[in-house]
Structures are given as C-alpha cells and as structure tokens.
Amino acid sequence: MCGLIAVRDFSAASNLEPAVQRALASLARRGPDGEGLATVEQTPRTVLGHRRLAIYDTRTVAAQPMVCPHTGNSLVFNGAIYNFRSLRDELRAAGCVFRTDSDTEVLLHGWRVWGEELFARCNGMWALVIWDAASGDLVYCRDRLGVKPLYLCHDGQTAILASEISAIADFRGGYPAPNPEKLFDFLVTSYSEQSHATFFQGIQAVPPGQVYRLSRTGRTHARAYHHWPQPGELEPLDAEALHALLADAVNLRLRADVPVASLLSGGLDSSIITHLALKASDSPQHRLEGAFTYAYREAEHAAVDESAKAAAFMHASGRPDLHRIVRFAAIPSADELMSLVGVQGEPFATPSILASFRTYRAIAEQGFKVVLGGEGADELLGGYTVRYHPLAVRSALHQGQWRQAARLMGHHTFPRSLLLNRMIWDMPLAVITPLLRRLRPSVQAISGDLWSAQHQRMEAIRDNARLDLEQRLRDDQLSSLLPRVLRMADRTSMDAGIELRSPFMDYRLVERALVTPAAERVGERYSKVLLRTAFRNELPAAVVETPKNTGFGHAEQFLLRRLPWEPLLEDLPAELGSFIDVASLRRRLSDPHTEHSTLWQALSVALWYRRFYA
Amino acid sequence: MREALWQRGRAIDSGQCRMCGTTVGQRHFWPEVYANSGQQLRRCAHCAGVYLAPGFTEEGLDEFYAVAYRRLFPAEIPWHSTERFFRWRGDRIIARQRLQLIAPTLAPGDNLFELGPGFGAFLAETAMQRPDLQLSASEPDVANRTALLGQHKVHFVEGLDTLEPGSLQGLVAFHTLEHVIDPLTTLDLAARALSPDGQLWIEVPDLFGDWTSRLYVHPAHLSYFCRDSLRNLAMAAGFEVLSCGPHPLSSLRGNLWLHARRPAQLLQRPLHAEAEQVIQAIDSRISRVGWGARDALRALAKRMAIRVLGPGAVGEWQRWRHRQPDREQQK
Numbered sequence: 001m002c003g004l005i006a007v008r009d010f011s012a013a014s015n016l017e018p019a020v021q022r023a024l025a026s027l028a029r030r031g032p033d034g035e036g037l038a039t040v041e042q043t044p045r046t047v048l049g050h051r052r053l054a055i056y057d058t059r060t061v062a063a064q065p066m067v068c069p070h071t072g073n074s075l076v077f078n079g080a081i082y083n084f085r086s087l088r089d090e091l092r093a094a095g096c097v098f099r100t101d102s103d104t105e106v107l108l109h110g111w112r113v114w115g116e117e118l119f120a121r122c123n124g125m126w127a128l129v130i131w132d133a134a135s136g137d138l139v140y141c142r143d144r145l146g147v148k149p150l151y152l153c154h155d156g157q158t159a160i161l162a163s164e165i166s167a168i169a170d171f172r173g174g175y176p177a178p179n180p181e182k183l184f185d186f187l188v189t190s191y192s193e194q195s196h197a198t199f200f201q202g203i204q205a206v207p208p209g210q211v212y213r214l215s216r217t218g219r220t221h222a223r224a225y226h227h228w229p230q231p232g233e234l235e236p237l238d239a240e241a242l243h244a245l246l247a248d249a250v251n252l253r254l255r256a257d258v259p260v261a262s263l264l265s266g267g268l269d270s271s272i273i274t275h276l277a278l279k280a281s282d283s284p285q286h287r288l289e290g291a292f293t294y295a296y297r298e299a300e301h302a303a304v305d306e307s308a309k310a311a312a313f314m315h316a317s318g319r320p321d322l323h324r325i326v327r328f329a330a331i332p333s334a335d336e337l338m339s340l341v342g343v344q345g346e347p348f349a350t351p352s353i354l355a356s357f358r359t360y361r362a363i364a365e366q367g368f369k370v371v372l373g374g375e376g377a378d379e380l381l382g383g384y385t386v387r388y389h390p391l392a393v394r395s396a397l398h399q400g401q402w403r404q405a406a407r408l409m410g411h412h413t414f415p416r417s418l419l420l421n422r423m424i425w426d427m428p429l430a431v432i433t434p435l436l437r438r439l440r441p442s443v444q445a446i447s448g449d450l451w452s453a454q455h456q457r458m459e460a461i462r463d464n465a466r467l468d469l470e471q472r473l474r475d476d477q478l479s480s481l482l483p484r485v486l487r488m489a490d491r492t493s494m495d496a497g498i499e500l501r502s503p504f505m506d507y508r509l510v511e512r513a514l515v516t517p518a519a520e521r522v523g524e525r526y527s528k529v530l531l532r533t534a535f536r537n538e539l540p541a542a543v544v545e546t547p548k549n550t551g552f553g554h555a556e557q558f559l560l561r562r563l564p565w566e567p568l569l570e571d572l573p574a575e576l577g578s579f580i581d582v583a584s585l586r587r588r589l590s591d592p593h594t595e596h597s598t599l600w601q602a603l604s605v606a607l608w609y610r611r612f613y614a
Numbered sequence: 615m616r617e618a619l620w621q622r623g624r625a626i627d628s629g630q631c632r633m634c635g636t637t638v639g640q641r642h643f644w645p646e647v648y649a650n651s652g653q654q655l656r657r658c659a660h661c662a663g664v665y666l667a668p669g670f671t672e673e674g675l676d677e678f679y680a681v682a683y684r685r686l687f688p689a690e691i692p693w694h695s696t697e698r699f700f701r702w703r704g705d706r707i708i709a710r711q712r713l714q715l716i717a718p719t720l721a722p723g724d725n726l727f728e729l730g731p732g733f734g735a736f737l738a739e740t741a742m743q744r745p746d747l748q749l750s751a752s753e754p755d756v757a758n759r760t761a762l763l764g765q766h767k768v769h770f771v772e773g774l775d776t777l778e779p780g781s782l783q784g785l786v787a788f789h790t791l792e793h794v795i796d797p798l799t800t801l802d803l804a805a806r807a808l809s810p811d812g813q814l815w816i817e818v819p820d821l822f823g824d825w826t827s828r829l830y831v832h833p834a835h836l837s838y839f840c841r842d843s844l845r846n847l848a849m850a851a852g853f854e855v856l857s858c859g860p861h862p863l864s865s866l867r868g869n870l871w872l873h874a875r876r877p878a879q880l881l882q883r884p885l886h887a888e889a890e891q892v893i894q895a896i897d898s899r900i901s902r903v904g905w906g907a908r909d910a911l912r913a914l915a916k917r918m919a920i921r922v923l924g925p926g927a928v929g930e931w932q933r934w935r936h937r938q939p940d941r942e943q944q945k
Binding site: 203 | 625638660661671883887
C-alpha cells in the first residue's frame with residue numbers, strides 16, 4: 001500500500017525530477033515509511049517515484065522503485081498481492097532467486113517470467129507501473145475491480161500516472177478545470193464512476209482489468225487480462241461455496257508483517273470478517289489483533305450506535321480484549337469537514353464516510369497498519385433493500401406477475417414511495433426531466449448554465465435507471481456503486497496510512513457472485529440472504545437475523561442541515577455559479593425540513609470547488 | 615427508449631484519443647445516432663484526431679462485421695442481380711482509376727499489398743493491367759473477397775503483422791483506415807512491411823467533405839480524418855508524405871488521398887500537436903451538423919423501409935440513387 005507516480009516526457013523539457021519530487025510530497029500520507037525515485041537514462045525521459053507503506057517485509061531492501069537485477073526493469077507498486085507466496089514458489093521452481101519476503105519482488109520476477117500473463121495469476125489489489133527495459137515500454141495496470149487507484153493525464157507531450165489526482169496537479173502546477181459532464185451526472189445520480197473520467201478535465205482513472213503499454217514513441221496499447229463472467233459461464237454460488245470462498249479470502253488477507261485489525265460496525269458483513277479472521281489467526285504474522293467500532297458521544301444518536309452490539313459480538317467470540325470503541329461527536333467542525341473534502345479529492349456521495357475517516361486515523365494512532373473491512377458485500381450480495389427490493393417489484397410488474405409483486409410489497413422492506421420513484425423512470429424523458437429538476441434537491445441546485453449545456457445527458461441516465469434487478473447488481477458491482485465505495489474507502493484509509501483489505505472483493509468470490517441470480521443473493525424479506533444463510537450456524541442470531549438499517553456514519557448521513565455549511569459557503573469563487581446555484585443551495589440547507597437528501601451532493605460540489613479552486 | 619441497432623463488443627472507454635493516446639482536450643460532440651451504439655463523436659485537441667469512443671475490442675469488431683455490418687448498411691447487400699450490384703457500385707471503374715494513379719510508380723516485379731480489398735476489384739484490375747506485379751492482401755471477409763477478383767492470383771495473409779519486414783514495395787488502403795481500431799498501429803505495421811523507398815497510398819473519407827447529417831457518423835467508421843490529421847499520422851509512423859489532400863479523381867470527391875514514401879531510416883515518433891486553427895476548423899465543421907426532426911424522420915423512415923421491404927430492396931434503391939453518371943458512362 002503506497003503512493004506512486006510515473007512520468008514519461010516526449011518533449012525536450014528540462015529536468016523532471018524536481019516536479020516528481022513535488023508530486024511525491026502530496027502522496028506522503030499514502031506512504032509514510034519511505035520515498036524512492038528512479039530515472040530512466042534513455043529517451044523519452046521517464047521517472048518513477050514511490051512513497052512506501054511497508055506491510056510485507058518492512059526492511060529497506062524491499063523498498064521501491066525496485067529494479068530487477070536480471071533485466072533492469074523498474075517497478076513501482078501500490079497494493080497487495082495476497083497470493084504472492086504461492087506465486088513465489090512457482091517462480092522459484094522456474095529458477096528465480098528472491099532477496100526479500102515481499103510481493104513487490106514477486107511482481108518483478110513474475111513480469112520477467114510470465115509477462116502480461118502475470119496479472120491473471122495475481123489475487124489482490126494493485127496499481128502498478130513497470131518500466132520494461134527490453135521494449136522501453138511503460139507498462140501500467142490495475143487490479144480487476146480497480147480497488148487501488150491510478151490516474152492518467154496525458155497532454156501529448158507528457159504522460160503522468162499517479163495514485164492520486166493531487167500528485168498530477170502538483171506535477172503540472174495546478175488543477176485542470178472542472179469536468180461539467182461529471183458534475184452533472186453526479187448531481188443527478190450521485191454516481192460519478194460510470195465512466196473513467198474524473199471531476200477534472202483531462203484526468204482519467206485507468207480502467208481496471210487491463211494491461212496498458214505506453215511505448216517510447218507514444219503508442220498506447222491495451223489488453224484485457226480478465227473478463228467478468230456472464231451467467232452460465234461459472235457455477236453459481238451456494239451458501240457452502242460462499243462460506244468457503246470468504247473464509248479463504250480472509251485467510252489470505254490476514255497475513256502481514258505489521259499488526260492487523262478489523263473494522264467492526266456490529267452489522268453482518270464486518271462481524272463475519274472479524275469472526276473468520278479470529279478463527280484463522282494462528283501465528284504472529286497471521287493474526288487479528290484488534291477490532292474497532294465507531295460510536296457516538298451524544299446520547300441522541302444512541303439508536304444508530306451499534307457499539308454495544310459489537311461489544312456483545314466480541315464477547316461472544318471470546319476476545320473482548322481485542323475490541324476498541326472510538327467515540328466522536330457526530331457533527332464535525334468546519335476544519336474537519338474540509339479536511340475530509342481535501343482527502344477525498346473529488347466530490348463524494350455521502351458525509352457518512354466521516355466515520356471511517358475518523359476511525360482509520362484512530363486505528364493508525366494505535367499502531368495498526370492493516371485493516372480488514374466489509375466493503376463490497378452490499379453491492380455484491382445485495383445488501384441495499386431500499387435499492388433492490390423496489391426493482392424486484394418493478395420487474396415483476398413489467399412481466400405482469402401481479403401476485404409476485406403484491407407478495408414482495410407485502411414484506412414491507414422499503415417505503416412504497418420508492419417504487420413510484422423507480423417506476424417514474426419508465427416514463428418519457430419529457431416527463432422525467434422536469435420532474436427531477438423540480439423535485440430532486442441536488443438537481444434543483446444545478447445552475448442554469450450547467451443544466452442547459454448538459455441536460456441531453458438525461459437520456460443515458462434514464463437508460464441506466466431502467467436496468468432490471470439482475471443488470472442493476474452487475475452495474476452496481478462493476479460500474480457505479482462499488483467503484484464509488486472503493487474510491488472513498490481508498491482515500492480515507494490511505495490518508496491515515498492504513499492498508500484496507502476487503503475480503504468481499506476477492507475476485508474468485510466476485511466471479512461466482514456475478515453468475516448467481518440476483519434474487520438468490522438479495523432475498524425477499526431480508527437483504528443478503530445467501531450470506532446470512534452461509535453464516536447462520538456460526539454467528540449470533542442478533543447479527544444474522546437483523547435487517548440492515550445502520551452502519552458506519554449513519555448519523556452523519558442524516559444530519560445534513562447541522563453540518564457547519566454556513567461559513568463554508570461564504571466567499572465562494574463566482575465561477576462556481578457555472579455549476580451550482582449557490583443561493584438556492586443555501587436557501588434549501590436553511591430549510592428545517594432538509595435532513596437526509598440528495599442536497600449533500602450539491603454541498604459536496606460546492607465544498608470541493610472551495611477546496612480546489614478558491 | 616432509442617432503438618439500439620448494435621451495442622455489442624465495445625472496448626472500455628479509457629478517455630484517451632484513439633490516435634495519440636492523450637487525455638487532455640478531448641471534446642465530446644454528440645452521440646452516434648446511426649445505430650445508437652452508445653458511442654460518442656470526439657475530437658482530440660492535440661493531434662486533431664476525430665473518432666468514435668469507445669471503439670471495439672478485436673473480437674467485437676469481428677462480430678460487428680460478421681453480424682451487423684450488412685444489416686446496418688443495406689447498400690452492401692446484393693439484391694437479385696450481382697452484376698447490377700457491382701455495376702451500380704462502380705467498383706471496377708473506380709479500381710481502374712485508382713490504378714492509373716499508382717501503376718506508373720511501381721517497377722516490374724514489385725510486391726504490392728492491398729489492406730482491406732473488399733470485393734477484390736482493385737486487385738483484379740491490377741492483375742490484368744500489371745501482371746508483372748506480385749499481389750498480396752489482407753481481407754477478413756473471406757466469403758466476399760474474391761467476388762470481383764475472379765481467378766487472378768493473390769496471396770492472402772491474416773494481417774499486416776504477419777508480413778516479413780521490408781517485403782513490400784507498395785501498399786494501398788482504400789477506405790480501410792477509418793474502419794480499424796488503431797490507425798496509427800496500422801500505419802506503423804505498414805511502414806514495417808514496406809522496404810526502403812516503398813510507397814503507401816491511402817484513401818479515406820474527408821472530414822471536410824460535404825456531409826450534412828449526423829447519420830454520416832456510424833460505428834463502421836471509427837475514425838474521421840482531415841488532411842492535417844492524416845498527414846500527422848503518416849509522419850508519426852515514419853513516412854515521408856509526398857502528397858496529402860483532396861482526391862485527385864473527381865469521381866472520388868469528398869475523399870482524401872495520401873501518397874507517402876518509406877524512408878531508408880524509419881523513425882517512429884509521437885503525433886505532433888496540430889495548430890489551433892486546425893482544431894477550430896474541425897470544431898466548426900462538426901458543430902455545423904445538427905440533428906432535427908427531419909433527420910430523425912429520415913433515420914426512422916430508413917429503419918421502417920428495411921423492416922417492410924427488407925434490406926436488399928433498400929440497398930438496391932440506395933445504390934441506384936447514388937450511382938454516378940460518369941461511372942455509368944464508362945460501363
């Protein structure tokens with residue numbers, strides 16, 4: 001887990017290294033344990049830079065950029081290859097000799113021996129750049145889901161790859177202009193990951209699951225090293241297979257040369273992860289040493305405070321000594337809120353991530369560097385009843401299955417208004433568009449300029465909103481919800497120098513889940529029915545049978561009006577008016593009926609603009 | 615919802631220019647409306663490349679041509695009379711005219727390669743007029759590639775990448791470059807396959823031609839070239855461009871014609887930055903093409919006609935309408 005930058009310059013510009021050093025400084029929080037730089041002494045000039053968070057083999061011999069003694073290839077890498085030991089065994093059998101106990105060196109040898117076939121063998125999360133000495137190509141690649149970030153900015157003269165946008169901005173000497181298409185999509189839908197464009201013009205997220213090569217003459221080639229299966233291509237999950245895959249995923253992710261903790265909200269996903277990690281703990285480098293729960297100081301939030309439930313779980317697990325509760329006031333100060341905005345780097349969909357932002361910092365202060373979390377379970381296994389159950393009803397209605405629709409409605413797992421909300425997307429755009437403009441708070445806050453320039457995008461947004469349940473889960477997993485979650489989680493964890501590992505993101509599990517019918521994953525009365533079934537015999541009923549209704553940061557999500565927005569919306573640059581109607585935003589935030597609403601998206605854009613353009 | 619005629623096999627949209635790979639300055643114009651493929655017309659402010667994004671994967675492109683191409687473009691389907699089909703298309707006449715431009719520069723015994731010969735009219739004409747040349751070609755449409763070639767001897771290969779470096783003295787690509795996923799790599803491979811002093815001739819539709827409808831942009835044409843961007847591509851592949859501009863044949867008005875030479879020392883380099891005036895001119899050209907009720911009705915009428923009459927009849931009507939008097943006179 002680290003931060004990286006790679007720059008290839010095709011012009012005759014001056015020394016690149018000072019600018020790369022400057023950019024690396026902005027990645028310091030991602031890698032507090034060391035810094036390295038390697039310059040390729042060939043044209044075009046190429047520099048690789050790295051900030052290290054030492055997890056596997058913490059000695060300096062495993063530092064980066066790491067150079068292959070046989071080929072001269074250089075590697076910078078952010079992430080973790082969980083199966084690096086078994087890959088190393090294969091490479092040893094092929095004659096490779098290792099100097100370190102790190103996954104970085106396995107990647108370097110693996111690239112020499114297997115070339116692009118290396119990546120399909122890896123189980124992990126990664127963003128990496130290799131300077132391939134033989135071809136002179138700059139090779140870059142992200143893991144299958146894009147858990148680890150990598151951004152590209154290429155202006156024809158200089159190509160910059162970096163873990164965060166801030167490093168690109170520091171290298172170039174400023175942030176590019178906002179991307180109006182992205183802002184529009186975000187304000188309408190709250191999603192921003194449906195394409196690989198970012199909120200900054202000209203900066204793209206590198207698509208996951210591909211190997212890219214940037215040649216010495218500026219040619220870019222891409223090749224997919226992985227494809228996600230369609231139903232029928234693999235065997236669907238059952239409870240037993242899900243249990244086994246998840247247990248192995250946790251087992252793989254527990255190994256580290258630094259202390260490992262888990263995030264324990266008290267809900268289903270984090271309890272399963274903690275439970276499996278406790279069961280698998282068997283040696284100093286393979287042991288769960290802490291479980292952290294976020295809680296509130298104020299009694300008024302007792303209803304959404306799950307710390308007692310988490311404590312009971314740890315007690316029942318026989319390891320109450322590992323449990324740590326970190327308590328905070330729900331409402332952040334203006335400084336803390338702006339700190340989160342700066343860490344995120346782009347507008348984000350919910351203020352609830354304040355909870356994990358704070359928790360990771362608290363965990364780091366207690367000496368932990370690796371955290372196991374439950375990210376991805378809700379998207380993969382259908383955890384959002386209010387999102388998925390109305391879609392199941394809508395699908396039944398579309399197919400004329402009235403009894404089925406009535407039965408699903410009878411479970412009362414979502415407010416009935418949500419069904420209307422989904423059905424509206426079946427109407428013509430001429431109806432949908434004005435309704436959204438009139439009723440959805442974040443759309444009301446879109447400036448007239450942005451609306452005029454971008455409202456033709458409603459057609460694509462409407463098409464996406466019409467996906468059925470099966471398509472919705474796949475899209476959520478691969479294109480919209482999960483990528484959004486991953487971006488937010490990476491920034492908040494790495495800000496604290498914490499490597500977040502998510503067993504639900506194990507590609508073997510994801511592949512099998514994607515070919516499992518949505519209805520079997522989601523269920524009718526509860527969410528994530530398959531997951532509940534898989535662990536019903538091992539976990540307390542209070543964990544397995546409780547519907548999902550809270551989670552980290554639940555209170556923050558619903559206290560929008562009480563956030564310290566007033567001083568932060570003062571003295572905003574006039575140019576923000578091209579995107580947001582700030583007066584309207586202020587007025588709506590002052591409305592006593594505004595609590596949990598999409599208005600956060602508009603506020604998030606305003607705060608982002610203040611942080612990066614004011 | 616819009617009726618999507620083809621949305622399969624698309625590549626991931628990395629946000630990079632198809633020609634030069636830059637991410638900065640990619641302007642989005644409008645969505646492709648011929649097939650409602652989900653692609654978008656874009657322009658690169660660095661190299662002046664104009665392209666549909668996302669493109670296709672290799673497998674996706676194969677599937678597109680195997681399954682969708684003739685369904686989307688009924689003018690490519692013979693109807694009742696193959697002879698009339700080719701006569702109205704004018705393939706042989708055009709082939710003869712192209713050969714007149716090329717043949718004088720080729721020496722006896724030269725190896726001439728055609729990338730994407732389609733029905734084989736140019737190869738047939740060349741074989742008849744220049745039996746001294748060695749002919750080879752690459753055409754994925756195996757079923758139709760000999761339709762006009764007859765019994766003439768041509769060595770077909772899988773692709774440019776299978777050719778021996780320096781094995782060709784001439785290479786032609788008529789209306790091919792706009793179809794390929796990666797035009798620059800195609801030109802790189804062409805340069806590699808040509809011997810020093812080997813010659814390249816390319817013909818592509820001209821972005822500055824007289825098209826007036828967004829239906830001109832469709833998923834079969836992934837890239838759209840102007841004189842500057844085509845020259846830029848050829849130079850980046852290492853070619854010395856001898857000429858590049860509007861087609862010298864009046865019958866091929868609206869197309870570009872590039873003639874280039876492979877120098878002894880092949881030096882590939884990145885695409886250079888085009889002048890701002892070029893970019894502005896492209897923006898202005900594309901922005902002039904609107905989409906109104908009349909366009910939508912035209913598209914709808916065509917779709918309905920194909921449904922009611924079948925693609926064969928519609929294609930026949932299109933060929934009859936577009937047949938050129940000079941081609942007819944030369945029958």
